[in-house]
Amino acid sequence: MHDLFLGRFQVLGRLKPVHFNKTSLTMPRVLIVYQSKPDIVSGLTRGLQNQGTQVLHFMADQHHHWVDKYVFHTINKWAHNLRILKKGRFWFTEHKLNHWNYLNHKLVEVFHKTRPNFVFFIHGIHYSDKTLAQITCPTIGWLVDPVTDPKRLWQFANRLDWYFSYSQTAISALNQLGYTKTSYLSHAVDHQQFYPLGITQKSIDIAFVGKHSKHREQFILAALAVTKKVSVYGSRWIAPTFKRPALFFAIKGSQCYGEKLNQLYNNSKMVLSIIAKPQAVSRLESGINMRPYEVLATGALLLSDQYEELQAELRHGHNLILFNSVDEFKTVLVQLLQNPDQIATIAANGRAFIENRFSYDAMAKTILDRFSALETKPSQ
8 A cells, every 4th residue: 555655665673583373373463552542443453354363452541540540640730730840740650550650561461461473553652661672572663643753753663673654754754863664654544434325415514523723723714704514523622712702603522433423524515634733834744644534435525735645646626625725725615615516526536536545454464564574584
């Protein structure tokens, strides 16, 4: 799948020894380390299983000890509010039930209990060097969030045998630090979860799903100036309505996942995908999340930022709409709402582009191929 995009990188550096057993030779076991939301794991699990792999899970949000959640967190919060403790500093950081310490302990415990052949980290949470040193099978990470700080990227990647990234900018940053065991891996779409429902009378003109930011708010306000049929789902949108009352009736909820999300996209003529923070005008965005692929798969018209990783076959005005500014977005929105046939044609072309592509089956094969290369390459 990643042949559609940019470059590959040579495998360099020392690799961990692989311990084979009878089970690993018949059905390799992959431990996925991530969290429950956003839902990446279910589609990837199915893809790996379709490749003949047994899949295990370590979900960070399922390992939060109540002492940290209700005691340590509350004490730290009041200490910050009363200015006893400076912002950015916390008590109980060395306690074994502190969330990060507890997570590291539980991950090692699960690894020793399940003995997987491979561990796949979706970043994410950074686990300690001590924890990673105890994971004695090949490890791969995958960056899925907009992290651009080279120090954080190095912290994520340097102890792993390979590091995938959904962002070419992140790959370049790691290369500049001397880390070359990295390559591009795009997000995917679960075609069993996102698909057309055959809705012809769509009640929503434009929808958006994502956490509030001032940058995103500008686009939602621009859409509301054109049409009142706007639906927004995501966290942190309520507070801004006190200053921007126009937002209030557009906000439909704080979460939208699974079947409900597929229903939302199917019921929308257009869906907006916009990053949280703007970059310089002269630069393209880097790192396409799963949202655009899911929108295309449902047959809704995608309105999106322009990205460095955008596949050449995705063309403005043919199978999606691209924009560079709020004014440009508003202008094209007016024009599209006056031409419903154009919306239908572009949306259909977008659906045709994504069909049978960017699947989790293809992603799983890319990941397993890399694991296979790691376990067969001799240590240097």
